Amino acid sequence: MTLSNGFRKGRLCLSFLDQVTGLVDKGCSLDIVYLDLAKAFDKVPHQRLLNKLRVYGIHGKLHAWITDWLVGRRQRVCVQGELSQWRWVLSGVPQGSVLGPVLFLIFIDDLEVGMKNTVYKFADDTKVLAQVQSDAERNILQEDLDELTEWTKKWQMSFNTKKCKVMHAGRTNPRFTYTMEGQTLDTVDSEKDLGITISYDLKSSNQCIQACSKASKDAWNDQKDN
Numbered sequence: 001m002t003l004s005n006g007f008r009k010g011r012l013c014l015s016f017l018d019q020v021t022g023l024v025d026k027g028c029s030l031d032i033v034y035l036d037l038a039k040a041f042d043k044v045p046h047q048r049l050l051n052k053l054r055v056y057g058i059h060g061k062l063h064a065w066i067t068d069w070l071v072g073r074r075q076r077v078c079v080q081g082e083l084s085q086w087r088w089v090l091s092g093v094p095q096g097s098v099l100g101p102v103l104f105l106i107f108i109d110d111l112e113v114g115m116k117n118t119v120y121k122f123a124d125d126t127k128v129l130a131q132v133q134s135d136a137e138r139n140i141l142q143e144d145l146d147e148l149t150e151w152t153k154k155w156q157m158s159f160n161t162k163k164c165k166v167m168h169a170g171r172t173n174p175r176f177t178y179t180m181e182g183q184t185l186d187t188v189d190s191e192k193d194l195g196i197t198i199s200y201d202l203k204s205s206n207q208c209i210q211a212c213s214k215a216s217k218d219a220w221n222d223q224k225d226n
Contacts, residue, residue: 016129017198019118019129020129020169023131024170024202027170027171028131029132029133029170029171029172030129030168031130031132031138031167031169031173031176031178032128032130032168032169033127033141033145033164033178033185034127034164034166034188035159036159036164038157038158040104040124040157041100043091043157043158044091044103044104045155046070049103049107050063050067052106053066053106066103073094075087075089093107101123105121105123107155108121111126111148115128115147116140117129117130117140117144122194125193125194128145128148132173132176141176142179145179145180159180159181161185162183162186164180164185164186165185166185166186167188167190168187188200
């Protein structure tokens with residue numbers, strides 16, 4: 001199962017929080033895995049993306065136009081007035097465009113196929129939510145993480161496992177250890193999720209402290225400017 005709200009900021013986080021708080025209130029133990037796709041927008045392989053577009057029914061002139069837009073691009077960098085040589089761009093969707101993020105969402109649309117737990121996707125920010133009342137359910141979550149690893153191998157992407165985190169919620173959560181690509185995932189007590197700091201106990205104190213600190217800093221900067 002997957003839940004996605006495209007790029008509508010805040011919608012997905014609120015939906016996710018509603019789900020988590022409701023389950024914890026019922027006494028459930030939850031494990032939340034925050035995933036990090038390494039250089040996500042830059043690594044999308046062009047030919048595999050174009051093949052997916054055909055599968056989704058995009059053919060003819062539209063497919064040809066997208067192909068021309070993606071393939072055959074070059075880029076170079078300028079540092080202190082010095083220009084590098086031109087290099088062909090062999091992967092990735094152009095950032096700062098309207099079409100680029102849409103193509104990325106199409107590319108990762110089947111990310112959760114075969115998984116048993118709920119996947120929340122917002123652009124390249126992805127997380128998995130699982131109820132873990134038993135060892136069997138914890139093993140299922142591990143199997144889901146293995147499925148994700150297989151997906152990245154198939155589609156020439158990768159997870160930055162050092163940045164993938166696990167949060168354990170619920171009073172009786174045994175805090176099971178999970179792995180991806182042979183790497184043990186770090187456990188965190190709080191995580192910034194689409195601008196909102198979420199803690200394992202679902203208290204809003206950290207978020208309030210950060211919001212207050214930012215408001216005070218903004219007020220101080222405004223006072224200095226005036």
